[in-house]
Amino acid sequence: MLSAAENELLTRVGPGTPMGGMMRRYWLPVCTSAQLPRPDGPPLRLPLLGESYVAFRDTSGKVGLLEEFCMHRRASLWLGRVEDNGIRCLYHGWKFGADGTVQETPNHCDDRLKARLKAPAFPTREAGGLVWAYVGPKEHEPPFQRYEFFEGPEDNRCVFRINTPANYLQLYEGGTDSSHVGILHCNLANPEWKNKASFVPEAADYTSVALAVGDNAPTLDLENTPYGYHYAAKRQGPPLADGTPTDSVRVTAVVLPTARIIPLAQYQFFVFEVPQDDHHTSTYIIAHGPKAFDRDKMRAVLGLNDERLWSEKDCEYRATPDNRYGQNIGRMSETWSGLAGLVPEDASIGVSMGPIVERHKEVLVAADSAVVRLRNRLLDSVRLYQDGKDPLGVRIEDYSKVRSLADTDVRKGERWQDLLPNNMGTGVRVAAPAMA
Ligand code: FES
Ligand SMILES: [Fe+2]
CATH class of the missing domain: 3.90.380 (Naphthalene 1,2-dioxygenase Alpha Subunit; Chain A, domain 1)
Incomplete structure (x- = not known):
């Protein structure tokens, strides 16, 4: 029989939990390719392991995965505009590339800020009709697994x-x-x-x-x-x-x-x-x-x-x-x-x-x-x-x-x-x- 403590260990997957940490060490499916059917289509909100992400297919067809909340003042990027090879936050127009590059900050004209910052972005792959992502620590990124x-x-x-x-x-x-x-x-x-x-x-x-x-x-x-x-x-x-x-x-x-x-x-x-x-x-x-x-x-x-x-x-x-x-x-x-x-x-x-x-x-x-x-x-x-x-x-x-x-x-x-x-x-x- 499983103890209550083992049950907790097995079932809790949020940030900071052992099981959540273990699962973050793998590439995981995060949505189907069909859910992002076309470049510059609407973004998708993706809850995963107790955190929330936004996926979008940019103009070139590449899928980006960012943390849901905009790095400026935390509006949801799910409400954003997907355009010109990036996703633009509705609130003050900051725009991010699929790799997290800060492309524009219209309410702040000093370009040095853009160069200094990067939005939290995660590697993605598409295979087998699925979008896969790795959201664990960069230094532990494993090989992409083939099925x-x-x-x-x-x-x-x-x-x-x-x-x-x-x-x-x-x-x-x-x-x-x-x-x-x-x-x-x-x-x-x-x-x-x-x-x-x-x-x-x-x-x-x-x-x-x-x-x-x-x-x-x-x-x-x-x-x-x-x-x-x-x-x-x-x-x-x-x-x-x-x-x-x-x-x-x-x-x-x-x-x-x-x-x-x-x-x-x-x-x-x-x-x-x-x-x-x-x-x-x-x-x-x-x-x-x-x-x-x-x-x-x-x-x-x-x-x-x-x-x-x-x-x-x-x-x-x-x-x-x-x-x-x-x-x-x-x-x-x-x-x-x-x-x-x-x-x-x-x-x-x-x-x-x-x-x-x-x-x-x-x-x-x-x-x-x-x-x-x-x-x-x-x-x-x-x-x-x-x-x-x-x-x-x-x-x-x-x-x-x-x-x-x-x-x-x-x-x-x-x-x-x-x-x-x-x-x-x-x-x-x-x-x-x-x-x-
Ligand atoms: S909260 Fe996103 S640009 Fe300000
Ligand atoms: Fe069954």
């Missing part, structure tokens, strides 16, 4: 952002928790749930959960990696032609400090849970594969079609007790959850726990071991940071070969890790803690 979804044509990628009013950890934990999939998402995992019949998913389904039918209590086999861990959920597989018994294994990779890679039959989901502050999280979901996506179909599969709950306009997920976290109780005879689909199910459960889960009140079971491992690896990483060392995986540049694995039959006793040689498994299998 598989950066590759291939843009149409082979679907990017969604969902801003959810819950602490990042409860959403991240949900994403590493195999045992909820066949239950919370059973409407997708097994649409025949009402008839107690089994269901054979189409290989082309845009959903990962359709793979997880039949056994809601898989054995979890976890292995640490330099960037976090990966684990196999093992279920009984069909015997081979010669009668050899098999395990059906499904592997998820967890890349600290915010990411996981989830398998679909033909695609992979990359999901990042980026804290806006202690109580709000931006979830970035990137589906990526060898073929072009039908974005409308993917949005429907993810359950993001109800504009009352979420829309592309502001990406806010509007689940509150006042709207029963988006649940339509009248639909529960038709759909298991009464929620609008996969993402609303995960997000609403996360919000329903309250802004920060009181983890010392939990009763954990063996099925929660991947969740426990997530906490332990985050604690490992934050303690490295506190000791003045590099947090886990921060120096790894190439994640493009780290993969998840959709349900695959493996002879009993054979190593599933051998199917994923580039996942950098360390062979370290920490014993599962005692649980109820």
